[in-house]
Amino acid sequence: MSNEEPVVTFIFPSKNEEKTIAEVIQKAQKAAQQLGLTYEIIVPDNSTDATPQIARSLGAKVVTPDKHGYGYAYIYALRHARGKYIVMADADGTYDLEEAPKLLQPLLQDKADIVLGTRLKGKIMPGAMPWLHRYIGNPLLTFILNKFYGTNVSDAHTGFRAAKREAIQKLNLNTPGMEFASEFLAKAAYLNLRITEVPITYHPRREGTQSKLNSFRDGWRHLKFLLILAPKFLYYLPGAIMLITGITLMLASLLRANLGYSPGIHSAILGSMLAILGANLAGLGLISDLHLAKIVGRPTSRVTRILAKVSVEQALALAMALVAAGGAYTLYLFAEWIKSGYRYLPLRGENALALALIVLGIEAVATSMAAHLVHRE
Numbered sequence: 001m002s003n004e005e006p007v008v009t010f011i012f013p014s015k016n017e018e019k020t021i022a023e024v025i026q027k028a029q030k031a032a033q034q035l036g037l038t039y040e041i042i043v044p045d046n047s048t049d050a051t052p053q054i055a056r057s058l059g060a061k062v063v064t065p066d067k068h069g070y071g072y073a074y075i076y077a078l079r080h081a082r083g084k085y086i087v088m089a090d091a092d093g094t095y096d097l098e099e100a101p102k103l104l105q106p107l108l109q110d111k112a113d114i115v116l117g118t119r120l121k122g123k124i125m126p127g128a129m130p131w132l133h134r135y136i137g138n139p140l141l142t143f144i145l146n147k148f149y150g151t152n153v154s155d156a157h158t159g160f161r162a163a164k165r166e167a168i169q170k171l172n173l174n175t176p177g178m179e180f181a182s183e184f185l186a187k188a189a190y191l192n193l194r195i196t197e198v199p200i201t202y203h204p205r206r207e208g209t210q211s212k213l214n215s216f217r218d219g220w221r222h223l224k225f226l227l228i229l230a231p232k233f234l235y236y237l238p239g240a241i242m243l244i245t246g247i248t249l250m251l252a253s254l255l256r257a258n259l260g261y262s263p264g265i266h267s268a269i270l271g272s273m274l275a276i277l278g279a280n281l282a283g284l285g286l287i288s289d290l291h292l293a294k295i296v297g298r299p300t301s302r303v304t305r306i307l308a309k310v311s312v313e314q315a316l317a318l319a320m321a322l323v324a325a326g327g328a329y330t331l332y333l334f335a336e337w338i339k340s341g342y343r344y345l346p347l348r349g350e351n352a353l354a355l356a357l358i359v360l361g362i363e364a365v366a367t368s369m370a371a372h373l374v375h376r377e
Helices: 021-035 051-057 070-078 097-108 131-149 165-171 180-190 215-228 231-255 265-295 302-308 312-339 349-376
Strands: 008-011 039-044 061-063 085-088 114-124 161-164 195-202
Touching (some): 008 021, 008 070, 021 051, 039 051, 085 165, 114 131, 165 180, 180 215, 215 231, 265 349, 312 349
Parallel strands (some): 008 085, 039 061, 114 195
Antiparallel strands (some): 114 161
């Protein structure tokens, strides 16, 4: 390791990798020397074996994260990183660090801010990747990432990546688990950072070593994070579908329209529930989008920009109109009930529509106030 200010920092999170850590570090050193770059190697480690001693003997800086987790290990190590460029890889020997120059070249040439080592466009050695990950999990989660965030990558969950340190600092990374890989790319996409890929070779783990990955638990954590950071797909689209469907059913019941069947009171009740739920999801999407714009720095959607311009007073005026319309019909029902001697209440689709208007009016005010608070904070 050079005593000069490092140009590149290698980070290898490890936990009981004494069989592979030496080879990983030595290959990283060789790669940096090949490029003529000064470097440092940081190993965030929570091992109970000889991994930290081996790493230190080879000149690496070993730090001990105060919390567990794959993502947190990187976050903790990044606090100590000094290099202009960061190379991140697992310490289990599945990635060949002699290929690091392939990832660093686009950064050195300022052709990218983030470079991924793609296994799916490279070479996967026999036994290196389970079929569930290779043909289902990784492709599916990568497809969702590309669809939700407009990226165009083939291997979103590769553990071998490089980036400019200034780009990483913009990401405000905070997820402690395996979903760190998804957070990295989702936030990079929101910030319009340049992402490129280079093919790499993926090797099987050494005999006697165990993977820390839990397929279903970690897959769900990735999916959950991708949804949380995408209000358009989590809130707006399902909310719009429910709201439009709900209003259609209520109006069809009110107007006695023919939808292939004769919609009645049950269609009206279902419609009112869908409309209320849809409006609620749209409100949650608005608040979520505004909040993400602050904590991630991502641009808000067109829908959010429009809704955010609605003042509390305008929302209050809309709410009063909705409540007045629904309240007027509710009073009519109440009068009919009294007229019948408290024995009969007309059972019609209009009943559900009236109550839905009242709820939607109240919801419009509550959502507007909450959004105004988030928008101004």
